[in-house]
Amino acid sequence: MNLFWREMKANRKSLTIWSACMFLLVAGGMGKYTAYSAGGTSSEVFEHMPFSLKALLGIGTLDVTTMSGFFALLFTYIELTAAAHAALLGSGILAKEERDKTAEFLMTKPISRSSVVTAKLAAALANVAVLNLVTLISSVVMVNAYNKGESVAAEIVLFLLSMFIVQLIFLSLGAFLSACLRNSKNSGPAAAGILLGSFAIAKITDLTDRLSILNALSPFKYFSIDRIAEGNGLGIGIALSALALTAVLAALTYRFYGRRELNL
């Protein structure tokens, strides 16, 4: 329990900064809503336009003149920010002991390695959950302030729920990388690389419907934004498989960290 609180305290400052940035992102993004909702002209020409061209002209399949459509557009950036936080946190929380040369100090304590991992992952989970809650509250408040039509709070909750699962995936991925790479200093860059790669893949598959198979590689595409924006829920099968992926990565983290040769 001491270790858990120690980690919470160590991450307090960075969590505050991330939360503040998240709030600014949501507030700044919603400030743009008026610009979008004003220029809503949809002609029948657009209906005949090929999928790829729509994506290219930035129209996409979302109707950004509605509140849930606009929030879905903004959500891409919110999710990217939250995923970056989770990936860096997950890879840093185990690796920092070796980086800061405190691994020796920690390992001489009478606790098993698996309880070290448990305490650290629990602290990281709490941090991720706090960031998600901050985003949820600021989104609901800001959207309410701008929304003139019916309430979209239910969709926002679903969006943020899907974001939480994506955060969990990147958190466990980061932790897994820091446990399995021989030089744990590389786990941060590796996790960030995977994050950017997934983001790029998500953007490419937005552009064409011929490469949908690549979506399996990008957690950003596990949950269909269009589907949530239209109010059709998350898809229980995909949610369960994403959680299973997280569980597998977490289990591997325990396994690899338990047998790890620590660089002292």
Added chain:
Amino acid sequence: MNMYGHELKSLRKSALIWTCSMIALASLFLAVYPGMASDAAGFKQLLSGYPEPVREMLGIDLDTVASLLGFYSMVFAFVTLCGAIQGMNLGVSILSKESRERTADFLLVKPVSRSSIVTAKLAAACTALVATDLVFFAAVSVVASAVAAGGYSGKTFLLINLTLLFIQLIFLALGLAVSVFFARLKNVLSISLGTVFGFYVLGALLASDAGDEAARYLSPFKYFDSFRIIRDAGYEWSYMLAGILIVAAGIAVSYGGYIRKDIHAG
């Protein structure tokens, strides 16, 4: 000169990884282009059945966007995002890594001035960025010629790709300036990712009102607008000047800061 060589050697691997991933990213996008071009041609056919004003409104847009350079501008937005992270990361880490890896005392007892340390490291970082961009440009030109059905303007293509270097230099200078203010910088990546994503999102949000010229000064990602480069075959000099000022200020701050800095050893 020794320092320069040493830095270059230690940057070699990461520069190679960055170059390869940027080439892979751009090629993957460009591979989508032929399908897109045929979609666009089909759509233009369909448009001929519509009244003149509708055709005018969409047609011009389509011709720019569905051309190779127009399409490449969009691809290029992601490449600059990667490049900016590379530049910022390099800038934040290159001076601070000595204290992080506990080699600062070793370096500082050498008979070299602190300003020559900064010069050598800055030169090495710039070399790494220029090399990355040269290889990237060579590879992407080959891919672009392979997928382009019609011709495209080589000069404009070069002008667009050159902005990658400018943006990288801006973020390199920014990173250097930021890094000298931290007594001991532990987490380089979160600072560089945070800053670059911050500016990227800021730029993406600014893009929604096209008329707001002053707001574009806020995000370096908006200094070089590819569509304007295609239209004018040149840069917008006021934004270029803003970029040069940021780079000059950043470098000046990092020299001044590093020379006076209390560096933790061991």
